[in-house]
Amino acid sequence: MYVAVKGGERAIDNAHAWLAEERRGDPAVPELSVAQIREQMRLAVNRVMAEGSLYDPDLAALAIKQSRGDLIEAVFLLRAYRTTLPRLASSNPIDTAAMAVDRRISATFKDLPGGQVLGPTFDYTHRLLDFKLAAEGSVPPAPQSPATAAPVPHVIDILNRDGLIEAATPDDTPDNTPPPDLTREPMELPAARALRLQAITRGDEGFILSMAYSTQRGYGRTHAFVGELRIGHVAVSVDIPELGFAVEIGEIELSECETVNQFSGSRTQPAQFTRGYGLVFGQSERKAIAMSLVDRALRWKELGEDDTGAPAQDEEFVLMHADNVQATGFLEHIKLPHYVDFQAELELVRRLRADAITLQEAAE
Amino acid sequence: MSLIEKVTATDTPLLTVAGLTKNYGARIGCADVSFDLFPGEVLGIVGESGSGKSTLLSCLAGHQRPDLGQIIYDGQDVIAMSESARRRLGRTDWAYVHQNPRDGLRMGVSAGGNVGERLMAVGARHYGDIRAAATDWLGRVEIDADRIDDRPRAFSGGMQQRLQIARNLVTGPRLVFMDEPTGGLDVSVQARLLDLLRGLVRDLGLSVVIVTHDLAVVRLLAHRLMVMQGGRVVEQGLTDQVLDDPQHAYTQLLVSSVLQV
Amino acid sequence: MNDATPEPAYNFAYLDEQTKRMIRRAILKGIAVPGYQVPFASREMPMPYGWGTGGVQVTAACLVPEDRLKVIDQGADDTTNAVSIRRFFARTAGVATTTRTTEATLIQTRHRIPETPLHAGQILVYQVPIPEPLRFLEPRETETRKMHELEEYGLMHVKLYEDIARHGQIATSYAYPVKVSGRYVMDPSPIPKFDNPKLSGSPAIQLFGAGREQRIYALPPYTKVVSLDFDDHPFQASKAAHDCDLCGAKASYLDEVITDDLGGRMFVCSDTDFCTDRQAHGKRGRVSAPVSGDAA
Numbered sequence: 001m002y003v004a005v006k007g008g009e010r011a012i013d014n015a016h017a018w019l020a021e022e023r024r025g026d027p028a029v030p031e032l033s034v035a036q037i038r039e040q041m042r043l044a045v046n047r048v049m050a051e052g053s054l055y056d057p058d059l060a061a062l063a064i065k066q067s068r069g070d071l072i073e074a075v076f077l078l079r080a081y082r083t084t085l086p087r088l089a090s091s092n093p094i095d096t097a098a099m100a101v102d103r104r105i106s107a108t109f110k111d112l113p114g115g116q117v118l119g120p121t122f123d124y125t126h127r128l129l130d131f132k133l134a135a136e137g138s139v140p141p142a143p144q145s146p147a148t149a150a151p152v153p154h155v156i157d158i159l160n161r162d163g164l165i166e167a168a169t170p171d172d173t174p175d176n177t178p179p180p181d182l183t184r185e186p187m188e189l190p191a192a193r194a195l196r197l198q199a200i201t202r203g204d205e206g207f208i209l210s211m212a213y214s215t216q217r218g219y220g221r222t223h224a225f226v227g228e229l230r231i232g233h234v235a236v237s238v239d240i241p242e243l244g245f246a247v248e249i250g251e252i253e254l255s256e257c258e259t260v261n262q263f264s265g266s267r268t269q270p271a272q273f274t275r276g277y278g279l280v281f282g283q284s285e286r287k288a289i290a291m292s293l294v295d296r297a298l299r300w301k302e303l304g305e306d307d308t309g310a311p312a313q314d315e316e317f318v319l320m321h322a323d324n325v326q327a328t329g330f331l332e333h334i335k336l337p338h339y340v341d342f343q344a345e346l347e348l349v350r351r352l353r354a355d356a357i358t359l360q361e362a363a364e
Numbered sequence: 365m366s367l368i369e370k371v372t373a374t375d376t377p378l379l380t381v382a383g384l385t386k387n388y389g390a391r392i393g394c395a396d397v398s399f400d401l402f403p404g405e406v407l408g409i410v411g412e413s414g415s416g417k418s419t420l421l422s423c424l425a426g427h428q429r430p431d432l433g434q435i436i437y438d439g440q441d442v443i444a445m446s447e448s449a450r451r452r453l454g455r456t457d458w459a460y461v462h463q464n465p466r467d468g469l470r471m472g473v474s475a476g477g478n479v480g481e482r483l484m485a486v487g488a489r490h491y492g493d494i495r496a497a498a499t500d501w502l503g504r505v506e507i508d509a510d511r512i513d514d515r516p517r518a519f520s521g522g523m524q525q526r527l528q529i530a531r532n533l534v535t536g537p538r539l540v541f542m543d544e545p546t547g548g549l550d551v552s553v554q555a556r557l558l559d560l561l562r563g564l565v566r567d568l569g570l571s572v573v574i575v576t577h578d579l580a581v582v583r584l585l586a587h588r589l590m591v592m593q594g595g596r597v598v599e600q601g602l603t604d605q606v607l608d609d610p611q612h613a614y615t616q617l618l619v620s621s622v623l624q625v
Numbered sequence: 626m627n628d629a630t631p632e633p634a635y636n637f638a639y640l641d642e643q644t645k646r647m648i649r650r651a652i653l654k655g656i657a658v659p660g661y662q663v664p665f666a667s668r669e670m671p672m673p674y675g676w677g678t679g680g681v682q683v684t685a686a687c688l689v690p691e692d693r694l695k696v697i698d699q700g701a702d703d704t705t706n707a708v709s710i711r712r713f714f715a716r717t718a719g720v721a722t723t724t725r726t727t728e729a730t731l732i733q734t735r736h737r738i739p740e741t742p743l744h745a746g747q748i749l750v751y752q753v754p755i756p757e758p759l760r761f762l763e764p765r766e767t768e769t770r771k772m773h774e775l776e777e778y779g780l781m782h783v784k785l786y787e788d789i790a791r792h793g794q795i796a797t798s799y800a801y802p803v804k805v806s807g808r809y810v811m812d813p814s815p816i817p818k819f820d821n822p823k824l825s826g827s828p829a830i831q832l833f834g835a836g837r838e839q840r841i842y843a844l845p846p847y848t849k850v851v852s853l854d855f856d857d858h859p860f861q862a863s864k865a866a867h868d869c870d871l872c873g874a875k876a877s878y879l880d881e882v883i884t885d886d887l888g889g890r891m892f893v894c895s896d897t898d899f900c901t902d903r904q905a906h907g908k909r910g911r912v913s914a915p916v917s918g919d920a921a
Contacts, residue, residue, distance in 0.1 A: 008708045079669040084635070186664040186839035189767050316765055326837045329674030333754065336676065336706050340699045340736050340895055343881055344798035344817040347865055352792055448775045455777070470783070474790055477783045484786065485779025491789055491855040513790050 046282025052078030114152035203322030220310030384433035393419035408586030459532035465524035655843035660805030678836030680752035695729035700895035
């Protein structure tokens, strides 16, 4: 005898309870603290802040704990939280030239004013699993030297002085209107460069990485050199109308990458290198470099280049599929009940088969 | 009605082009092109690659914006028109036959669907009638009626081109742009296609602007001819006159280099 | 029935007032141009994109404390998605909720229109995954926008033509495209085509929200909505050729339930409220089962 299924609410409650248990894991093992994640999983925290479009290492660490380490789930949590926050003000544009650099390298010049500063990088490590890390122990302090107060100018500006590289256009907007806010207005295509950069910086790192990689493999080559990669802290200031001047409210860690790309030019227009730009919260090198390659690839139209049909040149393809929260939501929604629509399809197929079989039998 | 009758019957040109110019940076695409086209008239534009004929066609059909000049179609200023008005023109009064039929067909849609699309776009809502019209047109372009449900992928190059023509003509456009319609087809197939085109143009009273590097095509189809070189029109006039008695050195070169088979 | 007291930390119905204002503007535009997809700045919601955020944002913008909310998924009040969304609003808005279609002032639905005819004053909010009816024929948004602007819908009919040429009939069974007020072609969300006739001439306001795709569209009351077809292949709102085995209803959309592993099956109204109500009034089907046990 058929009894209509009920109990959806209880099932959900039970599922959540089990989830909480799984999240905690073996109770004999010490619980992970938000501070531990913030300090010792810093690169994961950076990624969550970048894709969550919210600079708050503690919240990002909490989101990672709550999501059991699923970073896209953590990004989702952070974004949902961000939506509820009131907007108090907009900061002034930050000045990355004034960055207190921890890491700063250039592939285009052997040496440059400010020097090649390696910073805390994996680059030269040998990728051998270090079993000493399995045992907790203290880390010997790294050698120190006094910090230089000397300015660290953007190396691209040196090329710029001789007109060797295209000017960094302040924006596509001629009258200095601020760029649109992707979290407040729907994405509209075609998109100006500012909007594209916004979408990419908060886009999925894996996706942007793959798109950038594809340009290096022939799907729309842009011949990229890393002109400069700098990572460090930058001050954030806000104009206070009541005071009549700007006040520094704090500092954030940023990764900035400027690539020097294939030169353009014609008989009338002298040759110049072209630019790609990447900017990401936290130390997020891979993302910053990938972002600048994708930025450059998407600039083909304004630089008068050919559309080779490469995916990374296709603005709509890149921007519409970069958001991993949207992507996973839609992907995973196919787990939801679809039996009503499926029923409709079932009826259709049955009907078509019935018609076809009738025809077949009539023919015999 | 003979051409003479047709031309003299209406003394207003269907298409007037004045001073049309398009540059690509420092390079000339086409420069200072002017002509009138009357109802029922076929104008051939010839020249080698790089002569500017494709640029000219592309500007005329509204695919590119010229830098200078005017295009007046049936009293309307085509360049000043909104994009939506131009697109509407492109699916009613105008037709465009691409050199590569793949560019002018929906390869994933059946032959019948391809031909029926323009009808459906202007409101045809009876499946049987649409199918009948498609069948009729397939017949007119000498494609077997039983191929109506096949996809163009399964057709030969010549068949695809004929399908493209059917797809374009089904709604009775008045002006047809053709870009090297016989390019890429072998000689016997070309001949058949040209014959077909000539019949259709005559029966439907079409005005045609046809771009080609092949003088045999213009000899067969065009009433008038414009010869282009380096982006400019170097000679124009009645086809037979220009081909039999070329005045400009370049035209003479063109004509003399055609192999007489 | 009132599920819970609202969470004090959140604004009424979760969204801040500025956001609600923005969404209401989009809704008003949608009602002014029936069937036209209005872009809006979808906010991140606490449930994933693809799981009803568009519908939730529309509902949140429309709700007032006096509302009585019904949430259904696949026609049922008790499917997990419906439960989750109803709970969300109970927590953040504290509005009364109900499973009775006749008693609801606002109904949020996924993939079905209730069988019980709606009355004036009700709002039906649909969850929409892909708002663009032309999307699978033309993937570019820039191109489909132009097609709507210029009323270039030939491609849509080409698809229907191809179906008939290939299958002998139109092979779309859900998310069946419609023409609204003789102008815009619209995707009515993945409701079975059986539900399409209910879209037209309804006394209720029908709102469609697509969160991930950032579009809102609407049908004001008494709008003419016509399913696309050919004159000689007219639209048919078809369903399984059965009656409901529980309540005997002949004209309601049915879920097929497999009852044993020998392929035994029964057919039951997809609209649980409709079915329960009929049974409460003594209607019976082939399987004379008592009304199912209480909620856990």
